[in-house]
Amino acid sequence: MKKYVIGLDYGSDSVRAVLVDTDNGEELASEVHLYSRWKNNNYCNASLNQFRQHPLDHIEGLEITIKSILNQCEVDADLIKGICIDTTGSSPIPVNKDGIPLALTKGFEENPNAMMVLWKDHTAIEEANEINNLAENWGGINFTKYEGGIYSSEWFWAKILHVIREDEAVKKAAHSWMEHCDLITYLLVENKDLKSFKRSRCAAGHKAMWHKDWNGLPPQEFLNQLDPYLGALRNNLFEDTYTSNEVAGTLSAQWSKRLGLSTSTVVAVGTFDAHAGAVGAKIEEHALVRVMGTSTCDIMVASKEYIGSKTVRGICGQVDGSVIPGLVGLEAGQSAFGDLLAWFKNMLSWPINNLVLSSDLLSKDQKTQLKEEIESNFISVLSEQAENIPLSESIPTALDWINGRRTPDANQELKAAMSNLSLGTKAPHIFKALVNAICFGAKKIVERFEDEGVAIHSVIGIGGVARKSPFIMQTLANVLNKPIKIAVSDQTPALGAAIYAAVAAGIYPTVIEASQNMGSDFEAIYYPEKEKVDTYNHLMQSYNELSAFVEDITNNEHAELKISDEVNNHFKADSCHKKDRADILKKAINEHQI
Structure with a gap:
């Protein structure tokens, strides 16, 4: 039955x-x-x-x-x-x-x-x-x-x-x-x-x-x-x-x-x-499953013998049985994936919503039809035009930290940034930069696992982005230089x-057996395009440089605010003389290495 x-x-x-x-x-x-x-x-x-x-x-x-x-x-x-x-x-x-x-x-x-x-x-x-x-x-x-x-x-x-x-x-x-x-x-x-x-x-x-x-x-x-x-x-x-x-x-x-x-x-x-x-x-050992939605979660499993007493730095935890009982579940992720692209879409939509769709020149039915047409074509047209921009053309460098950074090394104080803008930069260029950014953020996660001794043999993509955006998935395969299988289930x-x-x-009797019998099949595989892998490696260097710069100034700003608070608290005391203030400031600066 x-x-x-x-x-x-x-x-x-x-x-x-x-x-x-x-x-x-x-x-x-x-x-x-x-x-x-x-x-x-x-x-x-x-x-x-x-x-x-x-x-x-x-x-x-x-x-x-x-x-x-x-x-x-x-x-x-x-x-x-x-x-x-x-x-x-x-x-x-x-x-x-x-x-x-x-x-x-x-x-x-x-x-x-x-x-x-x-x-x-x-x-x-x-x-x-x-x-x-x-x-x-x-x-x-x-x-x-x-x-x-x-x-x-x-x-x-x-x-x-x-x-x-x-x-x-x-x-x-x-x-x-x-x-x-x-x-x-x-x-x-x-x-x-x-x-x-x-x-x-x-x-x-x-x-x-x-x-x-x-x-x-x-x-x-x-x-x-x-x-x-x-x-x-x-x-x-x-x-x-x-x-x-x-x-x-x-x-x-x-x-x-x-x-x-x-x-x-x-x-x-x-x-x-x-x-x-x-x-x-159908996760298995040495497979990285990327769950791609508003954010991403990157999941792996490993045997206790493989992990041993090792702790993987800067991820979101390693827990016995959290994915498959009997195996250690490893989690990482990006605080924004689809959210970064949604932010860009919402920003570009401002003049449409506030000028075009509020115009008295259009009827209510025309506004409804126009809004539906824009909604259905917005990302696909951007993707098509961004994909057609040759990699030899100047493309901005962007960071994917629009909602902070989850992995590697959680820091929600970090913000997104963009460099290499020019008068020739158009919306598809920025969209391409944002797609690159979320793929570069994914590579940082892969690099962290591999640097910590956790080998990745295959990558599986699931979620709406994985199924609906060949452009993003092909870019991801090129950046990671690994094939990516896409699960067929919505x-x-x-x-x-x-x-x-x-x-x-x-x-x-077990999750592994149930997963093999009931889990999703795969509908596509994206293979790295060898002629583009080196170019993305070069672009990744720009991402790393911008990341280091933004993280450095964020940390300095945070330390300076802390120094200011500490010094101000001391200065409030009536007994704090001019010489004492100078000593306090010098000590605070030295302690925070500013």
Whole structure:
């Protein structure tokens, strides 16, 4: 008898569900739902790097997408054996003692600090710096050692620390915090005991400094030095973590009724979208899976024997079982990939939206038709013209740090930049420079893995960019000087989540076997164009030089601000004489090596 599973994939802009045949991975139905509040930019402020999402966007999307895929197929509910949730991350949200998000409780309905703090929210840069400083200097274990040695403002503890310092009401009301993937899983299962609920190994290991070497999360004596709230919070979080082939629970009576499913349906432990995507793309050792969307996550797996005691510098963590149980999952990524191109598109669209589409010379129907035509052709025309620019022609050099740098060596204070502009520079030249930048950023990740002794034999691309932009993928193959296989599935992370669900439901014994039977096939392979590889190597040198320059001035500016703050604090004292001021300034400059 046929058996089916559901994968639910929460991205930055939308949630998608797929109904999958466990025999062969055939995707029988799929549905995508855009977050309505997010689309309206509610609770967000891009100028402050604040990006928050209301849990109602996620709950509504859950119900709408699953009901839709069930309506599309006449499948007996009893034959749907499992569900698994994957989400973006780190995207924590505060909850009360009953596990209810604060944003769903009285008084917090419109408070951004009570919302889910999306992965791309960078309001916690200073808090991340504090965590890194403490981890290096507190005299005990450096708890960032398995997270690349640098804690990021994109991650769990930094975000919580920022929010509770900014909002006393949220601090008092937040009994615990949950990653997005844990929250949606918790929502669906019958068991509502927060303490015994099975939290994601993937989320905790890569983003919350959880590791078996120190028996779980960092200890209270470390967290208390950041804020006593964090030390107390640790008691309301978790000790153990679980991989996504395990059962978190069964579908609750309430949600089985709302969705039209059986209470015997297994709900697997949650995971992150990129890790599920790697499973959906049949990841294996020495394969780098690039999950390319608004940002990228670059995923690898390796045996414990291969990795040994080695820690890979500057990545987003290495965690036992975070991708495939029994193997170490390695994560890296770029903070902006599609987001960089979207920024350029939005900038170029300003005169269209504010001058052309607001003109009284056009009818309402003409404006609608023109807007649709522009939307459908914008990137494709830019890509075509950029591709036709010969590499011998002068092309600007750009950086991909429009949303900071994730890997190698997380630094969200860094900004994008561009050089080598001239009066001959046109929009396609800049677009080509931006495409080069995201490909050069990808090469820096490959170089870091290889420099650290992790060999890469193949590259797999998944996501909308991988499938829809031959120009970008060919450029990436040329820059990396490696063939790139493209997964055929439009919903590879959701497919990977469905694979985890099939294992949790007992249909397959291992994730590897389920992935080989249910994972996506490949629709294309991009091979390096040998005649262009040397040219891209030369252009990469310009990228490296601009990167070094921007990083240097960013670090100097940060140090100068710190010196200014320290000196000003001393100068405020009435007893600080002129000679003392000179000595203080000299000492500060020497300490910061300015």
